Amino acid sequence: MAIHPQERLSDEDLILLVQEGQKQAFDQLVFRYKDRLFNFILKMVRDPDLAEEIAQDTFVRAYIHADKYRTIARFSTWLYTIGLNLVRNHMRRKKRSPIGRIPMVGRADGEKVEMELPDKGHQPDRDVRNTEMKTRVAEIVTKIPEHYREPFLLREYGDLSYEEISAATGLKIGTVRSRINRARSHFRENWVASFGTDADTLV
Amino acid sequence: MNCKHAKEQISLFLDERLDPSGQSKLNEHLERCDDCSAYLDDLKTGLAMLTDEGMDRPSDNFEWNLRRKLQVAMAQRETIRYDESGDRRDIWRFGLSAAAALLVVVTGGTFWYQSQFGGAGPEFMGTEAATGSVENTRQGRPGWVEPGHGSVMPVLDQSGGLPQGTEIDHERPQVASPADSLPGQDLD
Numbered sequence A: 001m002a003i004h005p006q007e008r009l010s011d012e013d014l015i016l017l018v019q020e021g022q023k024q025a026f027d028q029l030v031f032r033y034k035d036r037l038f039n040f041i042l043k044m045v046r047d048p049d050l051a052e053e054i055a056q057d058t059f060v061r062a063y064i065h066a067d068k069y070r071t072i073a074r075f076s077t078w079l080y081t082i083g084l085n086l087v088r089n090h091m092r093r094k095k096r097s098p099i100g101r102i103p104m105v106g107r108a109d110g111e112k113v114e115m116e117l118p119d120k121g122h123q124p125d126r127d128v129r130n131t132e133m134k135t136r137v138a139e140i141v142t143k144i145p146e147h148y149r150e151p152f153l154l155r156e157y158g159d160l161s162y163e164e165i166s167a168a169t170g171l172k173i174g175t176v177r178s179r180i181n182r183a184r185s186h187f188r189e190n191w192v193a194s195f196g197t198d199a200d201t202l203v
Numbered sequence B: 001m002n003c004k005h006a007k008e009q010i011s012l013f014l015d016e017r018l019d020p021s022g023q024s025k026l027n028e029h030l031e032r033c034d035d036c037s038a039y040l041d042d043l044k045t046g047l048a049m050l051t052d053e054g055m056d057r058p059s060d061n062f063e064w065n066l067r068r069k070l071q072v073a074m075a076q077r078e079t080i081r082y083d084e085s086g087d088r089r090d091i092w093r094f095g096l097s098a099a100a101a102l103l104v105v106v107t108g109g110t111f112w113y114q115s116q117f118g119g120a121g122p123e124f125m126g127t128e129a130a131t132g133s134v135e136n137t138r139q140g141r142p143g144w145v146e147p148g149h150g151s152v153m154p155v156l157d158q159s160g161g162l163p164q165g166t167e168i169d170h171e172r173p174q175v176a177s178p179a180d181s182l183p184g185q186d187l188d
């Protein structure tokens, strides 16, 4: 009859507890994943408010559909797959929408509203530490073409294996491998353009 | 090994997918190629930055908004369940939708009240039960609470965590394929 504090439980144990009706276990999963999941989504959609909405929707779906989770997959793979599908749905809608406008749902008042693409202005209640660095890193990453960026971000933020990325994206493992390689090549090129190369700083 | 191939191998190396013989071939190339060595160094530095200094954080409202969405989603799901049962569906649909809307208004109102006046909200709201916990406010706005002390979950377990003596069943049978576990796909 050992007692397991939630911090020491694996993700998979926690989601099984959620399945058994122990809702508090979900808090720990949110705590573990919100930052990286948010970053993955943010670097796909480039809009912090929208990224928060999609990250929240990802958690809502994971919770509401917790009974569909099977231990055959890691919880993180399952969660990122949900997030990826929501991002892809958004991208598809965005491509269908008129320029510069994105339909948004589920605002605070429950109304469906359409809002302008927000500018990248000041976000007073977000963490403003290392703002300069974050902005540059975000620029470097979002310049990577979308189809390379997707598996790359699943790898870097989701820590998914090639096999897991293949399952999440529907790409073949060889394609995952080569797209991550190409994404890194773009990443390094953009990195050097922004920061210079390591070799420069050593001289 | 040419540089194009070496860069592919570097990507595999970063993902720990290169076997010892592949690694030694790559090392041989790196020893005589400054270009590929710089490529590897830049990637190591840059990729580490992604999940370190270059990482963005969601706003302080993240959990509060998540809790609100969970409340609505769960209320909607209950409504659908009653719909499917076919019993008194109109009454239930109206009642539960109204309850969900009221809950959101009350919760939002309480936090609005707190942010405006810094107090715990009007007494009649039963703040603890309706909003999770008044401790969820930080500097007058909703924020994150360490797991176990507050909750993003709409229905609170008053014990604030796992019941004493909870055992985890590691032997749970594994059935079904991952294909039926992708709730994000059913949107649109």
Ligand SMILES: [Zn+2]
Binding pocket: B002, B003, B006, B029, B033, B035, B036, B037
């Ligand atoms: Zn080379």
